[in-house]
Amino acid sequence: MASVSNKKHPQGLDYIEVSTALCKARIFLQGAQIDFFQPTGKPPLLWVSEADDYLPGSGIRGGVPVCWPWFGMHSNPAFPQHGFARTRLWHLKHSHIHNEEVELVFGLEIAVDDRQFWPHNTEVEVHFRLTDTLAVSLVNRNLGDSHVSLTQALHSYFPITDIHALSARGFSGAKYIEFGEGPYAQEGDEVGFDRETDRVYTDLGPCQTLHTPDGVIEVSREHSQSAVLWNPWIDKSQRLARFRDEDYLTMVCLEAANVLEDKVELAPGQTHTLTTHIRWR
Numbered sequence: 076m077a078s079v080s081n082k083k084h085p086q087g088l089d090y091i092e093v094s095t096a097l098c099k100a101r102i103f104l105q106g107a108q109i110d111f112f113q114p115t116g117k118p119p120l121l122w123v124s125e126a127d128d129y130l131p132g133s134g135i136r137g138g139v140p141v142c143w144p145w146f147g148m149h150s151n152p153a154f155p156q157h158g159f160a161r162t163r164l165w166h167l168k169h170s171h172i173h174n175e176e177v178e179l180v181f182g183l184e185i186a187v188d189d190r191q192f193w194p195h196n197t198e199v200e201v202h203f204r205l206t207d208t209l210a211v212s213l214v215n216r217n218l219g220d221s222h223v224s225l226t227q228a229l230h231s232y233f234p235i236t237d238i239h240a241l242s243a244r245g246f247s248g249a250k251y252i253e254f255g256e257g258p259y260a261q262e263g264d265e266v267g268f269d270r271e272t273d274r275v276y277t278d279l280g281p282c283q284t285l286h287t288p289d290g291v292i293e294v295s296r297e298h299s300q301s302a303v304l305w306n307p308w309i310d311k312s313q314r315l316a317r318f319r320d321e322d323y324l325t326m327v328c329l330e331a332a333n334v335l336e337d338k339v340e341l342a343p344g345q346t347h348t349l350t351t352h353i354r355w356r
Contacts (some may be wrong), residue, residue, distance in 0.1 A: 078095075079170050088104070095175045097175050098205055098207060105162065108135055117290075124317055141158075144192075144225040163189070201213055214346065222342060225333075225341075273307075290355055292356070305330070
């Protein structure tokens with residue numbers, strides 16, 4: 076029988092535990108961040124570094140961090156990278172179970188201190204739909220009377236037994252920027268990994284696949300023509316917080332995004348929903 080229950084991590088973080096005939100999952104209130112999703116009878120679909128300490132105030136190094144209301148570095152270098160939402164406490168607004176399908180909706184109240192980063196009158200929610208597929212949606216509503224512009228990403232980490240054996244596919248016809256240079260035209264459909272990879276793709280089709288030694292992970296997107304493909308490789312792994320030196324061997328990020336020319340533009344009263352669907356194929 077499907078269940079949704081409130082739990083507390085040993086380090087003090089509150090989370091929602093989901094158990095159904097179709098999957099098991101864990102979603103933290105901090106960041107509205109899912110760090111575990113496993114369809115029944117299949118391997119887990121998300122990766123978390125064993126070096127992460129799950130401390131309050133630090134985003135979890137893995138799962139699906141929510142980058143909002145900007146992706147990457149802000150034009151003001153004093154602002155937090157990837158926005159402030161991933162380290163804030165969200166609240167569970169709604170939960171629903173029907174025929175072993177679980178839907179959860181998390182909302183974020185913008186604190187007074189965070190108005191320095193985001194003075195706009197908007198509403199943001201993260202929606203989860205949990206079956207044998209993981210669906211995550213980032214919903215923005217402009218409640219004000221002026222135009223709002225933002226960038227965002229669902230920073231999904233995936234488990235890879237051996238990065239050297241990974242083939243990422245579905246990139247034909249896209250263009251990308253890497254290390255601040257480009258845009259470059261994607262050559263062919265497939266991307267392999269033998270160095271640090273940090274590509275921001277645009278003009279990208281709605282579905283990509285990760286061909287791993289354990290099977291094929293399918294990552295699709297709605298209301299997004301941009302995505303980020305990332306592996307830090309050797310040198311950067313040694314500089315990252317809450318990340319082991321050898322972690323680059325067992326993970327890759329393929330992130331549904333609205334970045335660069337694909338940024339979200341919201342007129343007064345307008346809503347935008349970015350969705351990613353993740354499954355073993």
